[in-house]
Amino acid sequence: MKALLSHTVGGPETLELTELPDPVPGEGQLLVRVKACAINYPDVLVIEDKYQFRPERPFAPGGEIAGVVEALGEGVEGWSQGDRVIAMVRNGGLAEKILVDAGATLPLPPERSFEEGSALILTYATSIHALVDRGRLEAGQTLLVLGAAGGVGRAAVELGKAFGARVIGAVSSEEKAEAAREAGADEVFVYPSGPFDRDQSKALAQAFKDVVGPGGADVIYDPVGGDYAEPALRSIAWEGRYLVVGFPAGIPKLPLNLTLLKSCDVCGVFWGGYAGRDPEGNAAHIRTLFRLWQEGKIAPKVSRTWPLEQGGDAIAHMAARKAVGKLVVTMD
Known part of the structure; x- marks a missing residue:
């Protein structure tokens, strides 16, 4: 072979x-x-x-x-x-x-x-574990997904819609914006390319705040990291959940005073570790994914x-x- x-x-x-x-x-x-x-x-x-x-x-x-x-x-x-x-x-x-x-x-x-x-399996199992177990996403809440056109990002968009959330997809190009809309995102935001200086970071934070609305994002799904992390975190809702999924743009350093001011959680997402520690919970998620796949809610x-x-x-x-x-x- x-x-x-x-x-x-x-x-x-x-x-x-x-x-x-x-x-x-x-x-x-x-x-x-x-x-x-x-x-x-x-x-x-x-x-x-x-x-x-x-x-x-x-x-x-x-x-x-x-x-x-x-x-x-x-x-x-x-x-x-x-x-x-x-x-x-x-x-x-x-x-x-x-x-x-x-x-x-x-x-x-x-x-x-x-x-x-x-x-x-990998992208959807990661995303369902992230949204359900770590993010505690509920119907009617606002979900901000960074990298919304990639594998895990698109899965998060589809699952967020399947669970009844308002989903905002953030992407790096108009081509990817169309892919996020195709996946079901209610709104799409095209962010600029980093790295960012202080003023650019503040501008991006304000852009995130504008797109998620005055209530902020209840859950932020971040498989991107880098200079996008802190501006996204600044748009989080009171007691929101920020999900750390990956770092293709680099490993960020977050100012912890933001977590105090918003009383929010920063949650790591490691699906492989979760699946090994809770095989029954993971199996239940896989059954849910197959059902949603059959129903056409994910693809x-x-x-x-x-x-x-x-x-x-x-x-x-x-x-x-x-x-x-x-x-x-x-x-x-």
Whole structure:
């Protein structure tokens, strides 16, 4: 089988297409022929040794796949050869075949494509955990979503609307503004490109305040960070919840006096850690996502695909913050 491997620390250009022997499933495992692998921001970080997990090299990046069961390990029940599946893996997805834990694998509905299936779990599971468990979002509240056209941002917009919130999408371009509107945002705000000096930061804070309204944003979903964080926080409502999701624009430093003045919470969102600590709660969220998917209230938006040999280009596209919706590498 072929796999796109990281042999040395570096950017997407360091990945090498390599021929490997087919893996053999062990007890409780499935051998899955990968059909599609979604690209996420952790794939940018992990090959540069900047992610919280550092796999032993060589390894293939890619943590979110859809494919077909090719073989079953000892003791596996409930699955058969030919079953269409979705699986979250820590890494290894940019390969033609992969071993996955049978107990952590989900069925891919027959009416859904492999590309769409590979793009569902990480972004929507992160966002539902963020909005429900950390943000305590309620119907009628105002939700401000930064990076609203990207994978997790778009998921937050769709879920916010499904939960009855007023959703404001903040994006960096008119193209992304249209994508946020397509996802269901009630209002869209195009913010300027950073970095910002003091006056520009104040102006951006006022722009956030103007778009969310005098009551402020009850929940702010921030997968962007950088110079956008403090201006967004200044638009938060009394006892609002600011959700820290990611930092592609850099890790911000927030003035804590703002949290006192607004009596607000700054909440970290680490879905992987949550899923490991509360598997039952995570499973309940996954069931909700599948129901909303079936009802048409959420739908992964795959904006572009690449073949396996160009998987590094997909990661570079993500690193350049050009992604609208989800980016997917296909194996056929």
